[in-house]
Structure formats: structure tokens, C-alpha cells
Amino acid sequence: MxxxxxxxxxxxxxxxxxxxxxxxxxxxxxxxxxxxxxxxxxxxxxxxxxxxxxxxxxxxxxxxxxxRDDPHFSPVYDLETQRDRGVDIKTRLCQRASSYVQDGDTLFIDCGTTLVPMVAELGQRRHLTVVTYALNVANAVSHLDSVRLILLGGLYQGVSQSFDGEDVARQIRSLGINRAFLSAAGVHLERGLSCFHFHEIIPKQAAIETAAQRILVFDDSKWGVLRPAFFGTLSDADIIVTHGEAAAAASASPEIAARVDSPR
Amino acid sequence: MxxxxxxxxxxxxxxxxxxxxxxxxxxxxxxxxxxxxxxxxxxxxxxxxxxxxxxxxxxxxxxxxxxRDDPHFSPVYDLETQRDRGVDIKTRLCQRASSYVQDGDTLFIDCGTTLVPMVAELGQRRHLTVVTYALNVANAVSHLDSVRLILLGGLYQGVSQSFDGEDVARQIRSLGINRAFLSAAGVHLERGLSCFHFHEIIPKQAAIETAAQRILVFDDSKWGVLRPAFFGTLSDADIIVTHGEAAAAASASPEIAARVDSPR
DNA sequence: GCACAAATGTTAATTTTCTCACATTAAATG
DNA sequence: CATTTAATGTGAGAAAATTAACATTTGTGC
The missing domain is CATH 1.10.10.10 (Winged helix-like DNA-binding domain superfamily/Winged helix DNA-binding domain)
Structure with missing residues (x-):
């Protein structure tokens, strides 16, 4: 051989x-x-x-x-993906999601790779503040001079590139968050929203609880999937930005159809 | 033309x-x-x-x-610099400073660029915890699987790539820090240690106050210089790692001579 | 020490990236 | 609208990086 x-x-x-x-x-x-x-x-x-x-x-x-970045979080553009469908689907979802942002907003941006392209959309806006507990999101935002960044620190969790802070919940509640952009590793019509890591639950729930508007963003590979750590239901989201099969299935549900927003 | x-x-x-x-x-x-x-x-x-x-x-x-400013890609060795004087002076200072680190330590690492090369030295050590309020330091440490990272978050200050947290002082005091590695933008024999930004004072002083050992690291361009924000005196440092003129001048002072440590 | 395999070095062919000169197109000006 | 200037495109040649093939060294078990 x-x-x-x-x-x-x-x-x-x-x-x-x-x-x-x-x-x-x-x-x-x-x-x-x-x-x-x-x-x-x-x-x-x-x-x-x-x-x-x-x-x-x-x-x-x-x-x-x-x-070489951890392939799980690789920010480098995947050539195949990009050639296949022109622009990355996550970029398209984030473009759509960012249309809800308004000047002067304070945004919560969740961890993971899904919402990183959102940051690119924020550069033009004025007087924004971004609150996050994810290192990759913070790094992206740190390059934008016009956006204030509040990073919720703590013990670093490499697997999710995010921080596990003592009293994140209290900190999040003490901030006036207009819009919370939430990601999920699993989204299920009945079982709701789940993620891989338990330490993510606290900030996610605090953001859901305190934000004036909750915007859930996920690509259709997450649809119908269950992950170990549950943090909410589909009805917790005021806006659901997704695409493809997930968008079709969600639109078929009478309870949430009105809140589904799909690009293009 | x-x-x-x-x-x-x-x-x-x-x-x-x-x-x-x-x-x-x-x-x-x-x-x-x-x-x-x-x-x-x-x-x-x-x-x-x-x-x-x-x-x-x-x-x-x-x-x-x-x-261009992505730390992931910026060249580590400036060719000219390296050919001129072998290895970067900050790297040499950090190598010397890191010799004080012991397995199991909890280290405070200050902001700025001076102490970033320290991180490279920590990979071999076991059971380390690094506490920092600097984004660039945190990014470097986040790549080391064997080192626990605690980032003290807050409002991001682009000028110093660090965070201005509400109660950093309390957080630092609540951690058992063995060794604090401190940087300074100005070091003066009589006037002491100073930096550019006032928000750095609180974490620096808290670290000086709580750490079992305080190690000041600076290159000789900082010697004799005064900056707006004072945070301590030379006698606050248990070890002073520097080189060149600064090392010579400091060694000439009877009070601190014994604490000066210069590479080579 | 010998036979063998693995690791590394060397060189040339191949491919890719970079640079330069010039052609073409688009914008600006009177 | 003609003229000028700036911006961009094109393709050839130079330089660099990558690959492949083969030579050499190093290490290991017998």
C-alpha cells in the first residue's frame, strides 16, 4: 500500500x-x-x-x-461553499438579521460562528453598543471604531470561544439591551432551542429575558436537531431569521409563521 | 515627476x-x-x-x-530587526521574566505589547492560569490548550486593546494571584511607574496590591519617561526585568539594584 | 557492522503569484 | 463634444512557491 x-x-x-x-x-x-x-x-x-x-x-x-484555526471555528472563507452558492449563507442570514438594527441600539450578540458576519454589517451604523461573551465576536467588533464593545469576561471556554462569567446574568440585566441576536446549535419545533455547552445557557437566557427584541438566527442544518443544553423555545424569539427547509417548515406552523423572516 | x-x-x-x-x-x-x-x-x-x-x-x-492589523498574520519576526540584533528585545525580556513562572501558578499579565511574547513561553508549563484585562494577551493565551484563561471584561478601550471593567479591582482581589507581570509606558527612578490611560490604573494597582510577587518588565525606551497616569513606584516591584541603559541606571541605585534582572 | 527502513536533503519541473508595460475604458474638464 | 486625465484591464515575462522525483543521511534491529 x-x-x-x-x-x-x-x-x-x-x-x-x-x-x-x-x-x-x-x-x-x-x-x-x-x-x-x-x-x-x-x-x-x-x-x-x-x-x-x-x-x-x-x-x-x-x-x-x-x-491553522480550529476548523470548527475557522473564520477563513470556505472556497467550496463560496463557489457553490455565491455568498455564504450565514452572511446572507446576517445581512437580513442586521436590517433590524437601528442607530443608537445596544445589541447582544451570541457566541458561535453564525453571527460573526453580522459584525461586518454594523460598521456603517452610528452609536451602536455591542454586548457579547464570545471572543471571536469581540475580536471582530474591536476593529470597528464606531461601535462600543462590552465584553462579558470570565473563564475562557475554548470549545465555544466564549467566556463563562460569575455573574453574567446580573451584568446582562443591568444593561439596556434593545436587540438580542441569538444563535442555537439545535432548533426544534416542539422542543425549542438548544446548544452544546451548558455555560452558554445563562447568558442566553438572561439576554432573552431582558432584551426588548429577540432575533433568532440559524441556518437550516440546525433545524430539527436537539443538543444537550436547552435554553428556550421558539416562541421566545420575536423574529426568526432562517432559510431553506427550516424557513418552510417554520412558516407552516401557525404559531410562529408570522415571525419567520427568510432572505431573498 | x-x-x-x-x-x-x-x-x-x-x-x-x-x-x-x-x-x-x-x-x-x-x-x-x-x-x-x-x-x-x-x-x-x-x-x-x-x-x-x-x-x-x-x-x-x-x-x-x-x-494588515490581524495579529494572526502579521509577521512575527521582522527580518531586518532579526538580522540586526538576533532576537527581538521584548522576546528576550519576556524569556527572562518567564523564568520566574512555576507550574500551578496563577499569573496576572498586564496590557500593552511588551508582555505578549511572554505567552509563548507559557505553553510548556503545567496547570497555569492567566488573568488579564487585555484583548491581545487574551487572544494569545486562548490558543494554549494547557493554560486556563480568565479575562476581566468590560468596556473595550481600543487605544490600549484592553477592557475597562466596573469592578476589576474586586475581581482581581478575589483571585489568588501568585505573580503579576506588569508593564509601564514610563519608568522613572524618583517618580515611579506611569502609563497612558487612566483606566489601566485600577487593575494595575489591584494586581500590585494582591499578587505574591510583582515583576515589572520594560524596555529601555521607557526609562526616565513620565506618562499621565501614575500607578506605582519602582519599589512596588519585587523583580525588575529590563536591559541596556535602564538596567545600568537601575543597578546603580542602592535601593533597587538587588531586584534588577537583565537578560544575557 | 550490515541490511533495512524512515527521515531528511537536493534538485529540477511545474504551478502560482507578482510585476511591468501597454491597451482600453471611464470620468472629468473646458 | 472633443480632449485630457485617471482608473482599470490584459497579457507577457520574472519571481516565487509548490510539487515530485530521486539522493543522501540517520536510525534501528539483527
Whole structure:
């Protein structure tokens, strides 16, 4: 049996080299392949092989070595997805969802990848404040000079790129939130809204409880799915932004049909 | 007069295109030049020209468009710098400072750029917890699986990439911090430690007050400098990690000489 | 030490990205 | 509307990165 290039398993030293490079890149940043090779005392080719081996935490971008983001949260545009349907569906959902935002609003933005494209829509608006407990959302918002950012801190939970704070609930309640944009890993007509991680429940429920308007955003891969941590029902959402099968199914339900909003 | 390529001024539409792309990249990540060209409805060459124009917020890495200020992609080693003096001075200071860290420690890491390279040194250590109020530090630490991260949230202050929290002081005091790594924008033998922004004073002082050991890290460009916000004196530091002129001058002072630690 | 396999180095071919010069188009000006 | 200028497109050649093939070194068990 022949092992194809790029699918090799990593050996001991390969792992050591990559760990060393990961450390060099721990603070973020990129490393020229040539420099990295020098640093490790091996040839560029060896590093190329390390990086192309299965499960490498590094990747190569135009001769520069960078950390490969956790594929689960990869913010990098997926080429296939984009070619297949022009624009990412999450971007379209977020464009639609953001149409509810008004100047001067204070927004709650939930964790996950679904709502990250929302941030791009907020740059034009004036006097916005964004409240979030997600690191990826906070990073995105931090680039917008015109938007105030309030990050609810605490113990970092890598799996969801979010923070588990002591009294998030109290903090959220103490803020005057106009609109809460909520994500969910599972949305079920009868069973309601669920997510993977229990620490997300508290901020989600606090936002549902306190916000003047609740906007649920999810793509149709979440429809009919149940996840371990339940945090609400479909009737908790004032607006439901989704698409495809989920939008069709939700529109068929007399109770929530009026609140469904689907792009295009 | 001939205008050299890459030094052109941006025109109206060029700016619009770049803003649009910046939004697409708001959540981080990269965009293939071809995709970006499609997105903007112009040729790749036009985008190349946009990006190479003076002061563009974007840069091109191997055919991929990324935000120039994205810490994920900014080069770790400035080639010139590295060839000139081997390794970045801040990295050297941080390597020295990190030698005080012990397994199981809870560390406070101050804001600014000085202490970011410290994070790279923490990967090997076991059972560490890092407490910080700086977004850039938190991002760096978030990549280390073996280190627990506690981010003290609040209102984001872009100028210092840090958060201004309501009761940071109380939160810091409620944590058992073994070692506080402190930065300063100004260090003066008589006048003590100062920084640019007043909101930094509270967490800094709380850390000084509560930590078992206080380690001040600064490069010699800060020596003899006064900044608006004072937060302590040189005698507040148990260890002073610096170099060059600052190290020499500090070592000449009988009161603090014993606490100065300089790399090499 | 020898035989074998794995890891790494070297070189050349291939592909991709980058740059430059010039053609074309669009906007601005009188 | 003609003329000028700025902006953008196109394609060829140069440079760089990537891949593939093969040579060399290193390590391991016998």
C-alpha cells in the first residue's frame, strides 16, 4: 500500500518541531518558511512535509507559516461553499438579521460562528453598543471604531470561544439591551432551542429575558436537531431569521409563521 | 515627476472597495484574491493596486487578502530587526521574566505589547492560569490548550486593546494571584511607574496590591519617561526585568539594584 | 557492522503569484 | 463634444512557491 503525500502520520520529531513553531506563533503572527526552517535547523522541504501531514496545527499561506484555526471555528472563507452558492449563507442570514438594527441600539450578540458576519454589517451604523461573551465576536467588533464593545469576561471556554462569567446574568440585566441576536446549535419545533455547552445557557437566557427584541438566527442544518443544553423555545424569539427547509417548515406552523423572516 | 508604484494615493472607489473587503474580513480570516476581485467586481490587478497603495489596511499574503492589523498574520519576526540584533528585545525580556513562572501558578499579565511574547513561553508549563484585562494577551493565551484563561471584561478601550471593567479591582482581589507581570509606558527612578490611560490604573494597582510577587518588565525606551497616569513606584516591584541603559541606571541605585534582572 | 527502513536533503519541473508595460475604458474638464 | 486625465484591464515575462522525483543521511534491529 502506498501512502499518498499529505496524508502521512506525524513522527516524533515532526511533532516537536511543530510544537516549537506553535510556540513561536503563540502570540499570533506568521513566520516565513525560510525563517522557520532556520529556527528548527531543518530544510524548508521538511517543514513543508510536517505541515502537510494529517492533523497539523499549522498551515502554509504563500510561503508564510500560520496557525491553522480550529476548523470548527475557522473564520477563513470556505472556497467550496463560496463557489457553490455565491455568498455564504450565514452572511446572507446576517445581512437580513442586521436590517433590524437601528442607530443608537445596544445589541447582544451570541457566541458561535453564525453571527460573526453580522459584525461586518454594523460598521456603517452610528452609536451602536455591542454586548457579547464570545471572543471571536469581540475580536471582530474591536476593529470597528464606531461601535462600543462590552465584553462579558470570565473563564475562557475554548470549545465555544466564549467566556463563562460569575455573574453574567446580573451584568446582562443591568444593561439596556434593545436587540438580542441569538444563535442555537439545535432548533426544534416542539422542543425549542438548544446548544452544546451548558455555560452558554445563562447568558442566553438572561439576554432573552431582558432584551426588548429577540432575533433568532440559524441556518437550516440546525433545524430539527436537539443538543444537550436547552435554553428556550421558539416562541421566545420575536423574529426568526432562517432559510431553506427550516424557513418552510417554520412558516407552516401557525404559531410562529408570522415571525419567520427568510432572505431573498 | 514620476509616481513610483506602491506609493500612490488611494482614490474614492479604491477606498470603498477596501472598506467592503475589510468588512468581509471583520471576523478575521483571509480572502483569496480571485474571490475578492469577484466580490468587488473588478480585476485582480485593481485590487493589487489598491492594496499596494500607501496606507492600505489590507495586505496580500501569497494570493490571500488579509487585514494588515490581524495579529494572526502579521509577521512575527521582522527580518531586518532579526538580522540586526538576533532576537527581538521584548522576546528576550519576556524569556527572562518567564523564568520566574512555576507550574500551578496563577499569573496576572498586564496590557500593552511588551508582555505578549511572554505567552509563548507559557505553553510548556503545567496547570497555569492567566488573568488579564487585555484583548491581545487574551487572544494569545486562548490558543494554549494547557493554560486556563480568565479575562476581566468590560468596556473595550481600543487605544490600549484592553477592557475597562466596573469592578476589576474586586475581581482581581478575589483571585489568588501568585505573580503579576506588569508593564509601564514610563519608568522613572524618583517618580515611579506611569502609563497612558487612566483606566489601566485600577487593575494595575489591584494586581500590585494582591499578587505574591510583582515583576515589572520594560524596555529601555521607557526609562526616565513620565506618562499621565501614575500607578506605582519602582519599589512596588519585587523583580525588575529590563536591559541596556535602564538596567545600568537601575543597578546603580542602592535601593533597587538587588531586584534588577537583565537578560544575557 | 550490515541490511533495512524512515527521515531528511537536493534538485529540477511545474504551478502560482507578482510585476511591468501597454491597451482600453471611464470620468472629468473646458 | 472633443480632449485630457485617471482608473482599470490584459497579457507577457520574472519571481516565487509548490510539487515530485530521486539522493543522501540517520536510525534501528539483527
Amino acid at each position: 502506498t501512502v499518498r503525500a499529505g496524508a502521512n502520520v506525524m513522527n516524533q520529531r515532526s511533532v516537536q518541531r511543530q510544537e516549537r513553531l506553535l510556540q513561536a506563533l503563540a502570540g499570533g503572527g506568521s513566520l516565513r518558511l525560510a525563517d522557520a526552517a532556520m529556527l528548527c535547523g531543518v530544510s524548508e522541504m521538511t517543514l513543508r512535509r510536517d505541515v502537510s501531514s494529517k492533523g497539523s496545527p499549522l498551515m502554509l499561506m504563500g510561503g508564510h507559516l500560520v496557525r | 514620476t509616481v513610483r508604484a506602491g506609493a500612490n494615493v488611494m482614490n474614492q472607489r479604491s477606498v470603498q472597495r477596501q472598506e467592503r473587503l475589510l468588512q468581509a474580513l471583520a471576523g478575521g480570516g483571509s480572502l483569496r484574491l480571485a474571490d475578492a476581485a469577484m466580490l468587488c467586481g473588478v480585476s485582480e490587478m485593481t485590487l493589487r493596486r489598491d492594496v499596494s497603495s500607501k496606507g492600505s489596511p489590507l495586505m496580500l499574503m501569497g494570493g490571500h487578502l488579509v487585514r
